[in-house]
Amino acid sequence: MFMFRLIIISFLFLALRVDKANAQLSYKKFGNKLLPYSEILVDGSGHGNFTTIQSAINSIPSNNKYWTTIRIKAGNYREKVIIPKDKSYILLKGSGKSKTLVEWDDHSDLKIPTFSSLADNIIVKSISFRNSYNNPINNKPKIPAIAAKVSGDNTYFFRVGFYGYQDTLYDAKGRHYYKLCTIQGAVDFIFGAGQSLFERCSINVIGDGYITAQGRESPNDSNGFVFKDSHVFGNATTYLGRAWRQYARVLFYNTNLTNVIQPLGWDSWNFNTHENLITFAEYGNFGPGADTSKRVDWVNKLDKTTIENMASVNFIDDKKEWIDNQPY
Template sequence: MGTHRIILGLAALCCFCLPHLIEAKPFEVIVDQSGHGNFTTIQKAIDSVPINNTHWFFINVKAGLYREKITIPQKKPFIVIVGAGKRSTRVEWDDHASLAQSPTFATLADNTVVKKITFANSYNFPSNGKINKNPRVPAVAAFIGGDKSAFYSVGFAGIQDTLWDSDGRHYFHRCTIQGAVDFILGSGQSIYQSCVIQVLGGQLGPGVTGYITAQRRTNANDANGFVFINCLVHGFGKAYLGRAWRPYSRVIFYNSNLTDVVDPLGWWEWNYQGYEKQLTYAEHGCFGSGSNTSRRAKWVKKLSASAVQHLADLSFINRGGWVEDLPIRI
């Protein structure tokens, strides 16, 4: 009889525990400068994540201006950082001169997800009230170096080299990227969907033209490239849509609103004069006062509709279906 009761008790315990184990919430901590959370800085929250983490670890960041540099190490994947809004939660620092050392935010890990926060490099940024003698130096707001990473309603603010989209497959949705020179750069295989690209060309001085992208595709077999879908390009001053950082640079603007901040020439081969046929720069279905392609560089490719559609599709970055597996939806 006693044994029978023990068995029944264990069965009841298992029935109670199993659904609770299945429904267990992901790991979660709160960052609050006022001290009402688990941590007062974002970096300390990241430091608390176990090495080789295999669970989605949520870091919820309360509103405030966080003056700190943040790094997610390569061995800390599956981190989700969620702010209170890109106008409410802001991370800011002002390192500059070194491309590698200047990022305010850097992630080297795979499976990084960020939502509703702004990363800013305040060096020479218009709102900081300072005037520096050398505005055209690297001052990175964010470095993205891991694979399968996504950014939802995130702000990236800077002047030169704002968003270093370095390596891996990335998805940006409803993000705002501000800058003047090469302010979206790197070898990322990335889709920018419904994003706002704000040119701050006035920071460069009268008559100086900036550059939105500097894409770094090195050879014809590389899968990477930047694809902008349903985006808005606006601001003040003038900027090229892109210039070639490497000989097979690839950038597509698809169904996007290009205002008159876009220089009529559109694209620049930079150091690859004579190799223009290797560059893949294209605009398809774009509109707005800067979308007239009649004065674009003559070597710019005219891609077929099917070729553009292949690139301007989620499948360009979504091998394995990782976007659908993310813990945050659009």
Template sequence: MQFLQFFLCITVLLLYCNVSRSAFLCELNQANPFKVALTSTVDIAGKGNFTTIQSAVDSIPSGNTKWIRIQIFAGVYREKVTITYDKTCIFLDGAGSRETFIEWDGHERTNTSATFTSYAENLVVKGIGFKNTYNLGPKQNDLVPALAAEILGDKAAFYNCSFFGVQDTLWDVGGRHYFYQCYIQGGADFIFGKGQSFYEQSVLYYSLETYGQGTYIGYITAQGRDSADDPSGFVFKDCVILGKGKAYLGRAWKAFSRVIIANSKLSDIVVPVGWDAWQFVGHEDQLTYAEEDNSGPGADTSKRVPWQKKLSEGVKGNGHVKFKCPTFLKFKVKAMAVTLSDDEVSDNESDKTGLGFVKSIFVPETHSPNFVPSSKPPVSEIVKQAEVTPPRKIRVDL
């Protein structure tokens, strides 16, 4: 097993709490076009190696260190799927987020309700839709936490995927995660957790379905950073936020909650104040919410809460935020570095205020499966459809 050392790149970094961190690299098979050890197929019609996704996952040896591709044919897979800690290096390859769906209606408890749960490191998912159907559609079940996905393992990447729910749709529990050209729908804290995560070119669609639509103000994020040295935070770059009704961009689930939204399009669903301190009124100085270079009627920050942070010129650079996210599937060496002072987000290496946010993934290209997301119309073109089309009709497999 190979190990990779992760290093801090500026003076005060809370991302790794000033300690180095290692993680193993999955082995490649250079003779295979996908660079994987093997590919197994799942077909609900019985024409693959397996008829359920869970059985395909279970077939992977415990302690696996080689990339294994599970190709999932089109269909609605009515099952709960769990990837345990020992099932590492999995590439779930769906037929498209409008073609391959995993659905369930769990709702008993937050930590058991998820349709899809992954504990393992080194996960790549492409072209799959995840749904928790309990509160979707015309049914009048009580509105409860009903998760579409729960992601706990480090180094997980989702490309061209969709997530559907109402309350707590996506539990970004913890670890370094990347979401690219994804569609995420919900109405109450529908992206929550303490993941150290980057969301890029994705659509966040606010909808309470039939639960208080038009009367209840919902919440898009509920980030759970719980201390000054917690490395977690959500970054949304080049995203689109729209939907039906009114919503806060986020509320503080924990005392040091942190969310940055940049270069994104915000519709008029966003309430003017933008953010909610929730249970931490009086301690707003510990919260880090920042917006920069956004557009649309919801991007007006003139009436935002007075404790919202601001990006410094050093981070913005030429009028455009300079965040860079890791592309897990290419595994290029990229880093996003932002250090926070009490009043601003800056890239000043001399900042010693005790707040910092650096997202760095150092993984060599030679240890990645041979997959590059398809080149299709940018998310901005898809959003034009979203503004006039019911959310389930939106093409999300970009």
């Protein structure tokens, strides 16, 4: 009888510990499934679980399997933020693109952006990242200074701001979806070898240069940049892009191109003897910058099927593997 009672007490104690451990877990709909997730609050004034974003990320166990939402109160966060490769399933949510700002000012080295997202299955919403090193008003040299680097797969940005001058957004590799985002810069300010769809985004040109420098290296690579239903504007002049690698691929689709666009449109950069390998294309754009009569003579005319495939989520999620399975 004593042993039976001891077993019952032990079981109840274990159950109590399990309930306490799960008390911070809630449930959220992911596609058609209801799965556990947890929340962390970051508040710079000290009224949350953490005062810095990085400390909140550090608290998440490596190789975690459930989504964790890190909610960030409004404010300016003076820190570099890194989501390491072994910390997936993080939803980073600020209080608004104009209310929550993460800012730093490193430069030149591709490894030191203000924000680095290196893991797969990451969502970022309602926040902005700025590299202030060569802000136009501080008269510092105009050199690479990255606001954000994205190299994980299955990454979604919604209402996120990226602010810099040269090399603002390093879209390095992986499948990425940018929706209702703002990207500011002058020289190669969206660059890399990501396979990315930019939908309904605002592209703000603040200095003469190039919007994109895409890095596709082989005709068999699936990556490229697609800008759909977006708006390109600013106070300087710009090319739509130049080829960072010899098979660079960029499409502007149904986008408002204002008079900031250089008439030639595109630049082959170091590949002027291999222009036939580059895929730079425009379709259905409007505005004074959409006039293609003076474009470079090697700009591509893609067939309608290719354009329709690239200008949809099929370009980044053709098997419906990830976008529909993220938290609502």
